[in-house]
Amino acid sequence: MLCMSKISISWDQFTIPTAASWVVKFVCKVKNYFSDQIGYQWLQSAKYSIKGTYTQLRCLGTKVPWQKYVWNRLTIPKHRFIMWLAMLDRLKTKDRLFKVGISTGDSCPICGAQVEKVEHLFFECELSRQCKLLVFSWLGVQLNRVTVFSLLMGVQKYSRSKYRRFIIITAVASLVYNIWRARNAAIWSLHIPIVQSIVKTIQAEVKGRVMNLLNSKTSSRDLDWFHSL
Structure with a gap:
């Protein structure tokens, strides 16, 4: 059995195989979007959180008083x-x-x-x-x-x-x-x-x-x- 914690994949250099399923293609598309918006550091973060990534991605608009x-x-x-x-x-x-x-x-x-x-x-x-x-x-x-x-x-x-x-x-x-x-x-x-x-x-x-x-x-x-x- 492979120890996943010891496997290092360079996602920023990964090329999606043409024959990959639509699920894999969609996951890679989302990864590319995240990386384009906030850089590749989120892939190496030891304390990744969905909330933190969302906060970085969302547009911070001006709060309305009401x-x-x-x-x-x-x-x-x-x-x-x-x-x-x-x-x-x-x-x-x-x-x-x-x-x-x-x-x-x-x-x-x-x-x-x-x-x-x-x-x-x-x-x-x-x-x-x-x-x-x-x-x-x-x-x-x-x-x-x-x-x-x-x-x-x-x-x-x-x-x-x-x-x-x-x-x-x-x-x-x-x-x-x-x-x-x-x-x-x-x-x-x-x-x-x-x-x-x-x-x-x-x-x-x-x-x-x-x-x-x-x-x-x-x-x-x-x-x-x-x-x-």
């Missing part, structure tokens, strides 16, 4: 995704669709009074504004902010408890998601849900999600606040 709010672990994943698109201004609002000739108009499908942009939908539109007021009244929070980002920043300053802050951010994500869902219903089903119905859905989603992820380290004071909702 990342910790969007990627809150309590938030329902599909809610995170829609809020992420809203923060990037990448939702397919009618103003964007109209500019590329996909939509015949750019007015808000809910109120019809203004051009539908992310800024209008969250929270200048009367329906979204009313939903926001009722949701924050339910949470016992008073914040007069008119954009998603300013609302999240207000939550950060308002709540001293990390647990409560995460729950409020979870509610904001649900609020954004359900307003976007109501907007889609107005377009595709020609039906606009009433404010009370949207708020009830948000309350049920937030309480159901948090109940499933309750932490045993949560203080009794925070638990009492949550159960009182």
Whole structure:
């Protein structure tokens, strides 16, 4: 039996045989990519780790100030995704669709009074504004902010408890998601849900999600606040 620890292969000089299987060719292709990006030192490292190699390979972009709010672990994943698109201004609002000739108009499908942009939908539109007021009244929070980002920043300053802050951010994500869902219903089903119905859905989603992820380290004071909702 060969002792693999004593075998030394010069991977940087290795030529892939033409008859090699697709698996071998793919492995060598990945090796070549790694070596081109970070050099051959990773092949000789005695403490190789996947995490370390990934850190070297990935592009280090500038961190955005809202990342910790969007990627809150309590938030329902599909809610995170829609809020992420809203923060990037990448939702397919009618103003964007109209500019590329996909939509015949750019007015808000809910109120019809203004051009539908992310800024209008969250929270200048009367329906979204009313939903926001009722949701924050339910949470016992008073914040007069008119954009998603300013609302999240207000939550950060308002709540001293990390647990409560995460729950409020979870509610904001649900609020954004359900307003976007109501907007889609107005377009595709020609039906606009009433404010009370949207708020009830948000309350049920937030309480159901948090109940499933309750932490045993949560203080009794925070638990009492949550159960009182």
